[in-house]
Amino acid sequence: MPYVITFFDDPGVIEKKRELRAVHLEYVEKNSSRIIASGGFFPDGDDFPVGGLIILDTENRQGAVEYIENDPFYLHGIFSSYKVNRWKKFVFDHKRVTP
Template identity: 35%
Template sequence: MPFLIETFDKADRQALRLEVRQTHLDYLEANVDVLLACGAKLSDDGETASGGIYLVDLDSREEAERFIKADPFYQADLFAEFKVIRWRQAYLNRKNTL
């Protein structure tokens, strides 16, 4: 079942985000089988990330929480908070999936 995970970075942690970024990307690649989509939330100029959005296909909220807590960004204490929300997939890649 799909879940949306939204993360919110702590203030003034851009340097930490950049430091841990490759390890985070490696984690995502290792878990690509559960990712429907994911990416950073950016400032209007596209230069600064302030958190992220993950769409994951996992069996439960608990699995989604375990997934985000295993992310190197979480482990590095980058996030001020995260939200896990059950999501109904209706469109993906510009196609209706219902």
Template identity: 30%
Template sequence: MTLYIITCIDKPDALDLRLANRQAHLDYARAWTDKMLMGGPLLSDDGESMQGSMLVLDVEDRAQVDDFIANDPYGLAGLFASVTVRRYKKVLP
């Protein structure tokens, strides 16, 4: 098991772009559910607005993470200002 956290931050004022590509992104992400421990939007402090995405993938190697990122409709649409990937080790619970 090799876990990776992907954190994506939307470009400013990109909610319309996010919403226009949301269904394609969700359809794409569903194809990865066998490798995805969790995923969902990052929200504003008031919980009203989506501002990015966070996913935890359990994959063989970093190349699979890069493949996920390269083909995600959100990324292809230019939604993200930044994308970070970090290896993760689950300790608790």
């Protein structure tokens, strides 16, 4: 079952985030078999993310919570809150998905 996880960085963490980015990316790559899609939120005119979205294939909400709470960005205080929502495709790759 897919779950969408969204989060935004806490204020004042950009330098710490730059230092942790490689460790975060390693964590994401290690879990790529569970990730349907992921990416960052970028402010207009900037190329460094300030949050992100993950669509995770997991059995239940707890699996999504465990994934995000073990992300190095969460563990090191880059973001302190997140949202987890169950998700179903409606349109995918520019096409309506049949139920």
